[in-house]
Amino acid sequence: MTSGTPRTSQAERKYRTATAFQRRINPVLRRLPLQTLLETTGRVSGLPRRTPVGGRRVGDSFWLVSEFGERSQYIRNIQADPRVRVRVRGRWCTGTAHLLPDDDPVARLRTLPRFNSAAVRAFGAGLLTVRVDLDG
Numbered sequence: 001m002t003s004g005t006p007r008t009s010q011a012e013r014k015y016r017t018a019t020a021f022q023r024r025i026n027p028v029l030r031r032l033p034l035q036t037l038l039e040t041t042g043r044v045s046g047l048p049r050r051t052p053v054g055g056r057r058v059g060d061s062f063w064l065v066s067e068f069g070e071r072s073q074y075i076r077n078i079q080a081d082p083r084v085r086v087r088v089r090g091r092w093c094t095g096t097a098h099l100l101p102d103d104d105p106v107a108r109l110r111t112l113p114r115f116n117s118a119a120v121r122a123f124g125a126g127l128l129t130v131r132v133d134l135d136g
Contacts, residue, residue, distance in 0.1 A: 043080035054116020069126035
């Protein structure tokens with residue numbers, strides 16, 4: 001057994017627990033009028049995929065941190081097509097998403113809404129910062 005095995009199984013448990021929870025709660029959150037949503041295009045289906053996210057608009061950008069990095073389905077969709085929409089405070093904005101692996105996601109979380117940031121830190125493994133450059 002290598003020293004990395006327990007950590008890997010712990011990360012896998014976190015991933016499975018978080019995704020099971022998200023499968024149940026996300027359909028409810030998507031219906032809330034003020035919930036922030038990220039809409040990507042499904043890389044296989046081509047259909048819109050809406051994911052509740054926590055993040056913050058700063059000027060003409062929207063920042064968020066993915067709790068499972070490139071393992072997240074919405075990150076995989078962004079890799080296939082970076083054109084996205086973000087619903088912030090009930091209003092949709094279009095933009096282009098950029099994955100920022102060189103950004104410090106833990107430091108970034110300190111600048112984002114506390115409740116979501118705490119959940120991302122608690123459940124996350126392989127954090128990844130995402131910046132969406134919003135159109136006009």
